[in-house]
Amino acid sequence: MNELDDIEGLAAEYVLGTLSHAERQDVAERRRADKALDRAIQSWERRLSPLARTVSPLAPSPALYNKIRAEIGLSQHVISLKAREERLTRRAANWRNAFIGASALAASLAGIIAYRETLPPVEATQYVAVLNTGDDKPAFLLTVDTRTNMCVITAKSGSAIAATAAALLLSGAVASPSIAASDAKGHCVGANACKGQSACKTAKNECGGQNACKGQGFLETTKAECDKMEGAKFEPAKSDKKG
Amino acid sequence: MPPRETKLENLLSGIAGGDEAAFAELYQATSAKLLGVAFRILRNRELAEEVLQEAYFKVWERAGDYNSDIASPITWMATIVRNRSLDEARRRVIRPSGDDGELEKIESGDEHPIAAIERAEDVERLLRCLDGLEPEKKEIVRLAYLDGLSREELARRFERPEGTIKTWLHRSLAQLKGCLEQ
Numbered sequence: 001m002n003e004l005d006d007i008e009g010l011a012a013e014y015v016l017g018t019l020s021h022a023e024r025q026d027v028a029e030r031r032r033a034d035k036a037l038d039r040a041i042q043s044w045e046r047r048l049s050p051l052a053r054t055v056s057p058l059a060p061s062p063a064l065y066n067k068i069r070a071e072i073g074l075s076q077h078v079i080s081l082k083a084r085e086e087r088l089t090r091r092a093a094n095w096r097n098a099f100i101g102a103s104a105l106a107a108s109l110a111g112i113i114a115y116r117e118t119l120p121p122v123e124a125t126q127y128v129a130v131l132n133t134g135d136d137k138p139a140f141l142l143t144v145d146t147r148t149n150m151c152v153i154t155a156k157s158g159s160a161i162a163a164t165a166a167a168l169l170l171s172g173a174v175a176s177p178s179i180a181a182s183d184a185k186g187h188c189v190g191a192n193a194c195k196g197q198s199a200c201k202t203a204k205n206e207c208g209g210q211n212a213c214k215g216q217g218f219l220e221t222t223k224a225e226c227d228k229m230e231g232a233k234f235e236p237a238k239s240d241k242k243g
Numbered sequence: 244m245p246p247r248e249t250k251l252e253n254l255l256s257g258i259a260g261g262d263e264a265a266f267a268e269l270y271q272a273t274s275a276k277l278l279g280v281a282f283r284i285l286r287n288r289e290l291a292e293e294v295l296q297e298a299y300f301k302v303w304e305r306a307g308d309y310n311s312d313i314a315s316p317i318t319w320m321a322t323i324v325r326n327r328s329l330d331e332a333r334r335r336v337i338r339p340s341g342d343d344g345e346l347e348k349i350e351s352g353d354e355h356p357i358a359a360i361e362r363a364e365d366v367e368r369l370l371r372c373l374d375g376l377e378p379e380k381k382e383i384v385r386l387a388y389l390d391g392l393s394r395e396e397l398a399r400r401f402e403r404p405e406g407t408i409k410t411w412l413h414r415s416l417a418q419l420k421g422c423l424e425q
Contacts (some may be wrong), residue, residue: 012416051369052317053317
């Protein structure tokens with residue numbers, strides 16, 4: 001019967017995982033200087049690692065990837081979602097906000113979107129939305145990919161964002177019915193005359209907790225439209241309303 | 244080298260250059276598999292995810308050190324995850340003794356994916372060589388590598404002195420090495 005020499009035996013058991021905590025620490029320390037031991041360990045890793053591929057996969061929690069990126073210190077945050085497509089669609093709609101700076105760009109996007117809406121429903125795999133910081137300046141680009149269940153938020157400078165959004169939409173990579181519906185609408189607070197004009201009358205799923213007809217109504221308008229109304233203040237649509 | 248390995252290598256070199264999209268893709272491609280490896284050893288999702296978090300941090304930091312002559316990308320990453328998992332398991336002594344019921348459950352749950360996956364050549368070869376061991380010895384190697392059982396835990400489980408387990412392990416590993424080199 002074959003036997004392993006000391007180094008081989010130690011390397012093999014280190015890789016197999018049967019050593020005690022103290023022994024593992026010793027080996028980890030020793031291999032830094034002991035090249036023969038280090039090589040033996042690498043060889044055993046190669047020999048035994050195919051076994052690891054037989055282990056059942058286990059999907060990580062959706063929040064884990066974001067934690068990792070935060071630890072790495074990246075400016076970009078990616079959130080892995082377990083949501084179904086309807087939820088993602090709704091979320092993209094909720095995140096939407098006043099954007100599309102240039103009117104020419106808006107017009108061209110509206111054209112593209114109108115065209116898309118005449119097509120039979122396609123299997124949308126990606127949504128894009130632009131988020132602003134509340135002072136009406138675009139700050140983040142949100143991409144929701146229902147195929148990979150990932151949601152990417154990228155920090156953007158104001159000038160870069162319209163071009164990025166346009167490029168994404170024009171590339172055909174993005175199916176964006178939700179943005180189409182949003183156009184540049186936000187809440188025009190204080191303009192609601194409570195005479196059947198509340199946006200809640202027509203909005204399908206965002207009435208909960210914010211029906212405006214309690215003295216603080218709003219109209220869903222563009223900022224430009226809102227600015228024309230006396231005593232009204234434009235607020236971008238809120239992002240994370242529930243039900 | 245299989246196309247998948249080449250793809251992972253490309254992602255690692257992208258990550259070495261700070262490519263965040265490559266990192267996202269690598270995570271998507273490997274995280275479930277690696278969490279499976281960590282969970283199997285730690286049997287605690289929270290701990291396993293902590294280990295995974297550290298492991299991907301290390302992958303991001305050290306992707307430039309990856310050397311394809313030494314290991315395939317998945318071997319390299321699985322090694323990082325296993326080493327951290329084993330350190331954690333040994334440090335905490337998390338496994339209650341005599342917890343065979345849970346062990347059996349995990350064991351039996353493992354058969355399906357083994358049968359279902361399209362086995363790579365090296366997986367086939369290793370499993371064939373493992374089949375050449377006596378059933379009890381094969382079981383010990385699998386419990387050690389996949390479930391992270393220490394010599395002490397194996398001794399308890401198989402009701403043998405630790406020295407006997409060590410001898411069995413060394414003989415089994417020598418036999419495996421010989422088989423794999425044929």
